[in-house]
Amino acid sequence: EAQVTQNPRYLITVTGKKLTVTCSQNMNHEYMSWYRQDPGLGLRQIYYSMNVEVTDKGDVPEGYKVSRKEKRNFPLILESPSPNQTSLYFCASSITSGSGRHEQFFGPGTRLTVL
Amino acid sequence: GQQLNQSPQSMFIQEGEDVSMNCTSSSIFNTWLWYKQDPGEGPVLLIALYKAGELTSNGRLTAQFGITRKDSFLNISASIPSDVGIYFCAGLSSHSGNTPLVFGKGTRLSVIA
Numbered sequence: 001e002a003q004v005t006q007n008p009r010y011l012i013t014v015t016g017k018k019l020t021v022t023c024s025q026n027m028n029h030e031y032m033s034w035y036r037q038d039p040g041l042g043l044r045q046i047y048y049s050m051n052v053e054v055t056d057k058g059d060v061p062e063g064y065k066v067s068r069k070e071k072r073n074f075p076l077i078l079e080s081p082s083p084n085q086t087s088l089y090f091c092a093s094s095i096t097s098g099s100g101r102h103e104q105f106f107g108p109g110t111r112l113t114v115l
Numbered sequence: 116g117q118q119l120n121q122s123p124q125s126m127f128i129q130e131g132e133d134v135s136m137n138c139t140s141s142s143i144f145n146t147w148l149w150y151k152q153d154p155g156e157g158p159v160l161l162i163a164l165y166k167a168g169e170l171t172s173n174g175r176l177t178a179q180f181g182i183t184r185k186d187s188f189l190n191i192s193a194s195i196p197s198d199v200g201i202y203f204c205a206g207l208s209s210h211s212g213n214t215p216l217v218f219g220k221g222t223r224l225s226v227i228a
Contacts, residue, residue: 106157
């Protein structure tokens with residue numbers, strides 16, 4: 001089954017304790033992205049990657065890091081989490097250029113609470 | 116950055132009624148996407164539109180890509196309780212897909228049985 005998976009689905013942590021949220025897709029998509037979703041603010045892009053070893057900042061990159069060492073994986077790293085990073089996080093992937101189709105497929109979400 | 120204005124923010128309707136929501140932008144988009152998000156889940160793609168004027172249906176859902184390329188609407192006919200959720204529009208300004216997808220803030224739909 002074609003899908004985007006994220007782990008963990010739920011995480012409660014404390015300020016300053018480094019964490020990684022994993023994201024993996026099995027659709028051979030080039031483009032992957034991370035969003036956070038907060039009440040009243042909608043979906044905001046954190047980072048995106050057009051392909052392996054290519055990453056770019058989105059609208060709200062501060063406090064986050066990403067890496068794209070292989071096509072299927074795009075982990076989100078919070079080196080020193082703070083309470084304002086408490087949010088619902090979504091990973092997404094899509095095929096780009098050449099195909100003419102740009103539908104993004106989303107993972108199930110990771111609900112993060114930073115105390 | 117670019118912004119999409121999605122309206123209405125929320126709707127309460129009776130089961131069986133038709134629903135209409137729309138998104139507008141001050142800039143041109145080349146792709147419009149409509150998603151639905153159920154509570155606790157990720158957004159699920161409903162309809163993708165790639166050409167100005169395009170009208171596409173998916174069951175009881177119909178979406179159109181505005182002629183000006185600055186707007187799109189989504190209609191749901193004969194609503195049922197499982198239509199409840201948040202509907203998002205999203206636009207892409209690049210044909211190659213190398214620009215970020217821009218999202219509206221969503222329309223929260225409630226269906227009263």
